[in-house]
Amino acid sequence: MNIHEYQAKELLAKFGVPVPAGYAAMSVEEAVEAMGKLPGPLYVVKAQIHAGGRGKGKFKELPPEAKGGVRLAKTEQEVREAAHEMLGNTLVTVQTGDAGKQVQRLYVTDGVDIEKEFYLALLVDRATGRVAFVASTEGGMDIEEVAHSTPEKIHTIDVDPATGFMPHHGRAVAAALELDGDLAKQAQKVASTLYAAFLGTDAAQIEINPLAITGDKQLMVLDAKVGFDSNAMFRHKDLAELRDLTEEDPAEIEASKYDLAYIKLDGDIGCMVNGAGLAMATMDIIKLNGMFPANFLDVGGGANTEKVTAAFKIILSDPAVKGILVNIFGGIMKCDVIAEGIIAAAKEVNLSVPLVVRLEGTNVQQGKDILANSGLPIVPANDLGDAAQKIVAEVQKAA
Ligand code: ADP
Ligand code: MG
DSSP states (O other): BBOOOOHHHHHHHHTOOOOOOOOEEHHHHHHHHHHHHHHOEEEEEEEESSSOOOOTOOOEOTTTTSSOOOEEEHHHHHHHHHHHHHHTTTOOTTTTTTTOOOOOEEEEOOOHOOOOHEEEEEEEETTTEEEEEEOOOOOEEEEEEEEEEOOGGEEEEEETTTTTTTTHHHHHHHHHHTTHHHHHHHHHHHHHHHHHHHTTTEEEEEEEEEEETTSSOOOOEOEEEEEEEEGGGOOOOHHHHOOOOGGGGHHHHHHTTTTTTTEEESEEEEESSSSOOOOOOOHHHHTTTOOOOOOEEOOTTTOOOOHHHHHHHHHHHHOOOOOOEEEESSSSSSSHHHHHHHHHHHHOOOOOOOOOEEEEEHHHHHHHHHTTTTOOOOEEEESSSHHHHHHHHHHHHHO
């Protein structure tokens, strides 16, 4: 689960991480109000979306020469203009994809005099199985390019969970950022408070880019991207409230209500499968037959009519879907029960695209008979390869 920059900064500030003052705003008037609470003379108006690259982003509705999603402002007029141009408009960045994201919230924050920009992140390093700092002197808006062309400028410092954060980790972070004297001390403090925040919130990622040295030689977090481990959210009710559903795919939200593991993909064939492994295999074999899956969907072991119907509706809510492949192994759930569920669901959603069903397992013959006698145009398949060939052929025939 991800949160917005302003939420991340409020959270980090509670752990003692240095962030500039700022306030969230949902309207132009609130942005002006927020500005009034800040000392000035420089303000920054920032689009709040769950994606980075905002500074270099472009608004779909504005001319290409218009500024991006991070704007400096000196006067109330400039704050007003920036807020007005951003709110309600669609910001496209390297991380949003072509569709972009609609800006519904802003953050108005102190404009800082920047001397240098660093990169500092915390994540779970899967290779070592440890929480690790990733640090670079080359922070700012081109970090992806740095990682790509000069990877030696990016340093990783992992923390042994048995010792936790130790002073030497702080010194290593400061050294990686090539800091000494008072700035090195500040970097050690930033590293230790970030580590405490990471553990304390069950974070999956904390990315600070940039961590800046200001004109008066203070380290400040100017941008923060924080994501949490979804499996730990049950013990962070306060953090769960920070979830912004408008940032998430509506079909995925709907699926989570029914406990369906659904992930939207770019292809044409909707898939309804039970078991993650079988779902992966089904997606692979669709590709092998020359088309692409429109989704990953695991209906789980105890798929009943209600779940199957919800799954059908979710798959069909995607206008890209040109055909559906159901591939279900009846283990605990018997094939005849699944067949009844498929028929009920297909009738309820008024199925408009070809449907191929492959059933295997307990009571498979009864299941097949029920489908065959349903009067619905369901194409039966015998095995996985047969099912994939049939759905591809059906979709091509329909096109
Ligand atoms: P993004 O990473 O989405 O582009 P950032 O918050 O990192 O957004 O902002 C982009 C750039 O804008 C930063 O690298 C920094 O140079 C500048 N910036 C961001 N916040 C401030 C601020 N409070 N004061 C001055 N400059 C800022
Ligand atoms: Mg940034």
